[in-house]
Amino acid sequence: MYRKMLVLRFSAETTGEPIVCNLSRDFNLCFNILRAQIVPGEEGIMVLEISGNKRDVIRGLSYLRAKSVTIKPVEREIRKNNDICIQCGACTGICPTKALSINRQTMEVLFDPKLCTACEMCVSICPVKAMEIRFSKELMPYL
Numbered sequence: 001m002y003r004k005m006l007v008l009r010f011s012a013e014t015t016g017e018p019i020v021c022n023l024s025r026d027f028n029l030c031f032n033i034l035r036a037q038i039v040p041g042e043e044g045i046m047v048l049e050i051s052g053n054k055r056d057v058i059r060g061l062s063y064l065r066a067k068s069v070t071i072k073p074v075e076r077e078i079r080k081n082n083d084i085c086i087q088c089g090a091c092t093g094i095c096p097t098k099a100l101s102i103n104r105q106t107m108e109v110l111f112d113p114k115l116c117t118a119c120e121m122c123v124s125i126c127p128v129k130a131m132e133i134r135f136s137k138e139l140m141p142y143l
């Protein structure tokens, strides 16, 4: 599964078209709209996450560009809040890249951001919400 979080800007001419719905219908993509300011006939903006196989995502992005939609990728990163982590280890079993691991001598749970792919699996499993998602500053005005 390939995922991209994007900020899309629509021209006044295209805000009335079902462009995002077509991503699902014509390109087999799933989308999750996080924020939208769309008024038909005016410029619009949308923050959304799309997911699907890589080829379909690339095709979908080409479709958006062909529709004159401006696309800006949103970067995000995962951080471990050591102030609230209770070292339970639950996240280490689910992390697919071994970015989270246990130091067997100290039993401390370690996080290596270089190995993290921001899949977010640890975010939902952590009982105290110690694994946090941070978005790039570019996204902040829209959230």
Ligand code: SF4
Binding pocket: 078, 094, 095, 096, 097, 098, 099, 100, 115, 116, 117, 118, 119, 120, 121, 122, 123, 131
């Ligand atoms: S976001 Fe995914 S890859 Fe990164 S630490 Fe969490 S589970 Fe591992």
Ligand code: SF4
Binding pocket: 080, 084, 085, 086, 087, 088, 089, 090, 091, 092, 109, 125, 126, 127, 128, 129, 130, 131
């Ligand atoms: S699941 Fe949460 S509390 Fe448990 S070790 Fe991982 S980050 Fe810490």
